[in-house]
Amino acid sequence: MKSLSKREQLLATSMIAGFTMLTSAGIAQAQEQTEETTEVSQIVVTGSRIARQDYKSSSPIVTVDAQDIQATGSVTIDSLMNDLPQFTPSISSTSNNPSNGGQANLDLRSLTPKRTLVLVNGRRLVPSNSDGSADVNLIPAALIRNVETISGGASAAYGSDAIAGVANFILNDQFEGAQIDAQYGVTDRSDGTTQSYTMTVGGNFADDRGNAVISINRSTRDLIFNSAREFSAISGASGTTPMGSVVFDSTNLPDADVVRGYFGDSDLSLTGAFGFNNDGSIFSHAKALNFKPSDGIQYTGFYTPGSTYAFNTGALNYLSLPMERWNVYSSAKYTLNENVEFYGDALFNQYTASQELAATPAASTTGFRAPSTNPFIPADLKAFLDSRANPNSSFQLNKRFTDLGGRHAEYDYSVYQLTGGVRGQVPHSSWTYDLYAQYGRVSNIETQTGNVSRSAVQTLLDAADGGASICEGGFNPFGENAVSAECLNYIGRTSRTVTTVEQSVIEGTLQGKAFDLPAGEVLVAIGAQYRENGYEYASDPSLARINPKTPHLGADGLPDGGTIGGVEIAGFNAADSVNGSVNSIDLFGEALIPVLANLPFIQSLDLTLGYRYSDYSSIGGTQAYRADIDWEIVNGVRVRGGFNRAVRAPSIGELYSPAGVNFPAIGNASLTSGGGDPCDVTGMYRNGADKDKVRSLCLAQGISSAVIDTYTFENDQTNGWSGGNIDLEEETADTWSLGLVYQSQFQSPWFSRLSASLDYYSIEIENVISSISISDALSGCFNGTGENPNYDASNSYCQQFSRDPNNGNIIDAIENLDNLGVLKTSGVDLQVDWGIDLIDVGGPDWGTIGVNAVVGWLGSREDSVVAGGAMIDRMGTIADDFGNTFPEWKSLVSVSWAHGPFTATTRWRRVGEMTIYGSEDTLDATNYFDLSGSWNINDVVSVRGGVNNLLDQEPRTWNPGVQANTDPSTYDILGRRYFVGLTAKF
Template identity: 90%
Template sequence: PFGENAVSAECLSYIGRTSRTVTTVDQSVIEGTLQGKAFDLPAGEVLVALGVQYRENGYQYASDPSLARINPRTPHLGADGLPDGGTIGGVEIAGFNAADSVNGRVNNIDLFGEALIPVLSNLPFISSLDLTLGYRYSDYSSIGGTTAYRADIDWEIVNGLRVRGGFNRAVRAPSIGELYSPASVNFPAIGDASLKAPGGDPCDVGGFYRNGADKDKVKALCLAQGLATTVIDTYTFENDQTNGWSGGNIDLEEETADTWSLGLVYQSQFQSPWLGRLSASIDYYSIEIENVIDSISISDALNGCFNGTGENPTYDAANSYCQQFSRDPNNGNIIDAIENLDNLGVLKTSGVDLQVDWGIDLVDVGGPDWGTIGVNAVVGWLGSREDSVVAGGALLDRKGTISDDFGNTFPEWKSLVSVNWANGPFSATARWRRVGEMTIFGSEDTLEATHYFDLSGSWAVNDVVSLRGGVNNLLDQEPRTWDPGIQANTDPSTYDILGRRYFVGLTAKF
């Protein structure tokens, strides 16, 4: 723990450097609203809300001079040939990436209104029919004027049965961080070359592209990018990472989303002990987002450049994907991957959500007077999940897949079921979480469905003190793992990587 040899004070003074960075974010908001009854219609009161809002956001990142960049195109390389940190005047700060100071400020003023309009009521099969209309105009200092609007219906067919749905145009302006985050050094993963699936440098002779149906076109593109003829037939890229740059973009535009939804809601009106408190809802949704704010990862850039899904059928070195990286003229290795934010392509998704709630009193169904039992079940079915990296590009179907990019996990089925028991000051809950089967994106390998079980309970000792405890991941289910060719072998945003764990807690009110 203290090193192989003692380090003298003089040595520590020579190699040590104290660096400091400061990030400051501030926000100011002024808002005024007016709401209430506007007038009466035969079906009821028309309710209106109007408002105006001014919002200002400030962002400042003060980088220590020792971490500022010398040259954004030539990061320092370590002995292993990989970038190893920021440099200034020949001084290296190990473990930190170079980034310049930056600051920016944006503001916007919004005008908005919403109205609840009762259209019909007290008619056969129309207990009530309400229409909600909303509109918002926003003027941003960064992107100019935008509009958002919505129209929703709420139709109660009979008591306990209703239909809901509508259309919503949503707009998201780029955040101040997305606009002004400084361009900084990063070391994105590209994976390892493999014959089974894309990964690593496509020019690697042991990789998927150099051994595929278009291997001659791939070879020609590699030569056009700068690989020497003397190494092209033996070229390998030994690392699973490269160096690059990522940051914000002051030229970003807004994202625009169109959402359609339609659902049915039921709440039991029957007086039956076994039906108890029963309610259910089922909703269909369809969402399409344009001008998605994201960055083209180096993996996507390499796959696009080498026509992984049809983005560069002529294998042209001038293709936009091929411009996202460069090659070292000395050895042909990938360098300077550009992963700055931009307005990219389209994201489309649709699916169905189902929720059922049921509860009974045990004594009402002939059982002992031991309190109540409740069940809650939520099931999500993903009907589609497609995206294109760039506008007009090929749509990639990601339904039922998991990828090396953490968070890009889209099981076709997900569910959560809870069973609750309560009796006076005591309660207990058993929960079942299920993540459906998925295919590893870009391959035929499959990860089985994963099940997690949790137990918890609580005891209200009195009006002041309550105790709680439980165990998560009761069966100690390990995360699904695979070889994605990057630094991790699972997705911690999807799978439980901690295993079985216990918790206890006490709450006291004073």
């Protein structure tokens, strides 16, 4: 059994000690919300396979309902879920780079979406990605009755992927009548318009023995550019510009006196980038020396005199992704007799979304080798080149292709999921059964424009006439020079990829009373499941060609010292096609055992045991199990908790994805943080206590002694390779929980509707499937975490990347998946509900006041890059990539008022203070306030409206941020916005 730390023991003891205070306040369980599913009013509890008469959740659970969803004014469900402390906002509608193509994924406990299982009516939603994560955009919001979230391992009940927990979307499958719903929203900047229109029709048939319902929805969301908001208009600093630049080979540098004399700077490094002004002169990116702004380049906002020049890539990126969606859901059921009920449902979804990135950058390994004979070389650059030891050698040329426009990706999704089954009472017994089959398919066609053929550009550069004989005007990369339509057509590429995900499930369950004990009935559920997941990615031939680096040939046809290669396309990341499937057979069982009852201080004591054995075609057999207690001390006072062993089998993408190109961020060198290249002389590593050891390691890795003391790296990205691993094993997680719940027994109008729950959780995942990021590799290699004290170039972290022999820059970062480190998180959730009728407490007859508060405290969030490595606690920090946001405190508080046909609700969303990971800079706590209301005009028509982010609170910003100088999923980036809606029921 896992031992608790002193801090955790103290916390657990304090929770038990707090029992007296809770009971004196009359606090009640907030989650006692139920779903009626059978004629005998049995309740299905999310997280359990056993239906029971008395809803008792032995795991932490939080529930939101349809009114909560409507109050957000959003057309996608993830907006509300991400406000809850249990969820960490991840890649969403405001995530342009990276993007999941407009998908909305849920991330419980900051353990990533692939570890959060999404259910619809207790059954798996078809995944939309190779990692197994599901897109909640597919769920028909108009039919959602409530969403129940179990946080913590639930693999024993539901199988793989439920390491972080389960989000169960319960739909209304008993609809009668007709309903029309319309909603419109817009920001107070008059952009980001959202619209949603839904028609739902349903009713009983065959003397009420059957029911059928169909709901059709169309929703849209307009795009917003970064340039539309002041905080993001200048963002995405990049050293790759439309003017082009040269990075001289460290083994063939120009004469230092020539270069430094040209700029009048005796300390200027020769290893940085040198750009081309439109008048033919040269400017240095370092210190922006001799930079001459061009009227044609509108987005050069990072330039300030004396600072490193960088190009503003972010202005025309999307701040909010556009979407157009059609959603159709239908369900039907028919009761033949008390023993047989047939049921089925069908989900159809078609939607389009898009992504916009800055114009294609070609740099470093995706850049070019320009021959010294190119006819467009300006005179000033020619003087630099001629001063080299080998003046006839080619040189590294980097360029951003703004003439082709931005890199645009259009995503076209077609989704359906079909379910059919039979359930009922086993004849002549109290047992029930449920047998169903389900098939789901997601198809995504992605069309990309703005890609550049590197071989075509290289052909133009190598041509004696600069390519003029190939396309009109040829290609002049030295400055911002217009490129003819013929040449753009010659170098530009449009690609098309197709991703298909399929899921088939056959499952049968049987449940009922096994026998009686003195304390009550022993209920048992047993079942079996067959599941198969298939994944196919058909890459465009232009994207799939991944070529080895080859020597560049000079004018004499012989290698001139440079190399070309890596990939054929610059623009969107290249990846080869992949096709694979994984199937599993699961056997599972669960037992609810009443241990004691009707004793002093033991009103009831129940034990729930669960076990699942899964046999995967990929990894073989795995086991998951659970043991939970539910102890009702006296009426209304409960202690709950237990242990769960959860597993997650590697997904198809994690197993079979071939190595593809990526461009991971490493940040910028700084004296106060460990970002950028550790060998950069302007950074923390080269100026710290071990600077001499760092210098020696840089030399050992291949940086030339001629530039080691002036070496700089001015980009914040490098190139790398990432892919799957067929030797992956399953992840395992141990989840502990301990909770205190009280349901008020007071008759006082002040306390009769006061309720609360307090739950501690601890999750530890081992054998974590992850990759060593280039940032972690650099930190480990240069002893940032104490794991290479001898600064040994053969250290395993140092083997995760290489250096370009021409200039010493980091290249070929290897980020392939493996079973690596450990991930731990723990904390406390508090939920409080309270309500009063004003007239009952001596006030006027002005209706009812209700309060709901959900507060999350994060006690720890630790991880190690590899097993046995240093554990790093990231609690209270935010990092420069999605899903790495760990505020110590996060809360959502709602206050509602209802009187007759009128309701009004105000919400307070709070994200706590966070430190930017790797620095000492802090982002203040952020508070958002929302206001909404509704009016039931009559029995048919109701209207609603609201204002979100009432005070127009801007997001917290830092450079570079996750995206657009902020984290657009954690913080509200749209500003104040309004919505109105109408519902008509017939």
